[in-house]
Amino acid sequence: MQGAQRRPGFRAIAERPYADVLIVGGGINGLATFRDLAMQGVDVALVERGDFVSGASAASSHMIHGGIRYLENGEFRLVAEAVTERNALLRTAPHYVRPLQTTIPIFTTFSGVLSAPLRFLRHGKGRPRERGAALIKIGLMIYDSFSRGGGRVPRHTFHGRRQSLERFPSLNPAVRYTATYWDASLHDPERLALDVLRDGLAAGGDRARAANYAEAVGERDGRVVVRDVESGEEVAFAASVVVNASGPWTDLTNDALGESTRFMGGTKGSHIVLDHPALLAATGGHELFFEHSDGRIVLIYPLKGRVLVGTTDLEHDMADPIVCTEEEVDYFIALIRHVLPDIEVDRSSIVYRFSGVRPLPGHGDLAPGFVSRDYRIERGSIGGATDAALLSLVGGKWTTFRASAAHLADRVLDVLAVPRRRSTRGVPIGGGRGFPVSERARHGWIAEHDTGVGFARASVLLDRYGTVAAEVIAAIVDDPDDAPLANAPGYSTGELRHLARTEHVVHLDDLLLRRTSLAFIGEAEGAAREVADAVAPVLGWDDSAVAAEVERAIAAVYAADPSWTGVRS
DSSP states (O other), X not given: OOGGGSOHHHHHHHHSOEEEEEEEOOSHHHHHHHHHHHHTTOOEEEEESSSTTOSGGGGOOSEEOOOGGGGTTTOHHHHHHHHHHHHHHHHHOTTTEEEEEEEEEXXXXXXXTTHHHHHHHTTTOSOOOOOOHHHHHHHXXXXXXXXXXXXXXXXXXXXXXXXXXXXXXXXXXXXXXXXXXXXXXXXXXXXXXXXXHHHHHHHHGGGEEEEESEEEEEEETTEEEEEETTTOOEEEEEEEEEEEOOGGGHHHHHHHTTOOOOOBOOEEEEEEEEOOHHHHHHTTTSEEEEEOTTSOEEEEEEETTEEEEEOOXXXXXXXSOOOOOHHHXXXXXXXXXXXXXXXXXXXXXXXXXEEEEOOOBXXXXXXXXXXXXXXXXXXXXSTTOTTSEEEEEEEOXXXXXXHHHHHHHHHHHHHHTOOOOOOOTTOOOGGGTTOOOSHHHHHHHHHHHOTTTOHHHHHHHHHHHGGGHHHHHHHXXXXXXXXXXXXXXXXXXXXXXXXXXXXXXXXXXXXXIIISSTTTTTOHHHHHHHHHHHHHHHHTOOHHHHHHHHHHHHHHHTTTOTTOOSOOO
16 A cells, blocks of 8 residues: 555554554543653654544543542542542633532432441442432532642532422422532533644654554564554554553453453443433433432433433443443433433433443452442563563543543653653643633633634534634635535534544544534434535545445444434434
């Protein structure tokens, strides 16, 4: 294959098949480590076998949170770090991370006060008991204490039955209390991750390269064999340090690299998204976060005019399909009825399902809900070569991605004997740089940048991209054929062509699921052909390629739905 025919990302890998560091895995932890190392001036490359942020990182609950329930596990270090990172992200990524009021409906007073300490001492063993008001009050007081000195959110409040039902009239009348505290929402996980990638590429210049649809498939003489998933071309890539950030696939990646490990024991978590105005109104704009009858912590979360419901925590074999089963959907509908019994919900309101496997460590017979959400770094070597270190990240979560990447980058720098130039702490991310946080500043930014698109459109784009919206607006204005999509008028053809040109888009599903919110809000299938036609000139698709991409993309939208037969009425 000639270099000119290669995709830009893979071409950069193939034409210079060596670097100080090769990162395998383009989820949020791999991308954040890539950004951190690029900021230190390290020659770093990253490969991802699918699209960026298309694995475990794409299956989040769209929250940045300290993890109040981890207190019961005794994971105080993780909670303290997570609260610190949450508060930092409210400053560094305010375009996507925003304060979120979270309300816990509580149905008992003292339940769990004795069983919770026993479960803590037994490391999660034993039958779960419902957590009552006293236990939740203690937990929230501890949780608030982690935000002292630089806290970015208000402290919790407690309300009795009468006040609770006044605030949330649709709540189960058996409720005795509600507790409201603040965490943070993550409006667009995939877009935040793309901002992290963009920042890494900009910081590293020619010394930072990243390729999606490029898989690490083996080892040859201490080098990693990287295959272009699209063309099948293979390159043997040399690096002093290989970072395995492939999440729940970590052991499979290590096996391919000649280092057999059994670090992982991830659990599956599924979600459904509903278009249900009555349910949306019943939340009162709050996330409802509570304990279901099986002891699992679940959520009902208003987002983008829809309602996100999740999540399960089930053992999963990585050889099996990762889908949101009908049993899980039944579970979600039952939990809605438990908390909001007068709200009628059935499958007809579901517009999207998604499911993923958490990159948790192996945990034996420990209950899934009590498996540590903390992370650690394991060291090995590539193919037995003593000069090619292999660092595997075990664990990690969205909230702590910057901190875990900093620890991983520090380990890499130690192996390379290279000093750290700068910290990533407090560094704005992508469109969070210069993002207007007051209403006055917001109006000023929009007034400065709305030329050619109008105030309303500029406002939408600012919310969608942060200050990177300035580049999107300029591209829209320069596109003479820009027009709103008929089936998804919140997006326009010029906007989508800009994303296709500048954001490593290879397939249509990259746009529908990760560069936009079309799949999440249930508009992907209806808009698929329009989007494909809009970007075809940019991506070089002819009519047959457009048809194939539409078919592939719709299948990807329904990949987590085992009931999908390829036809929708």
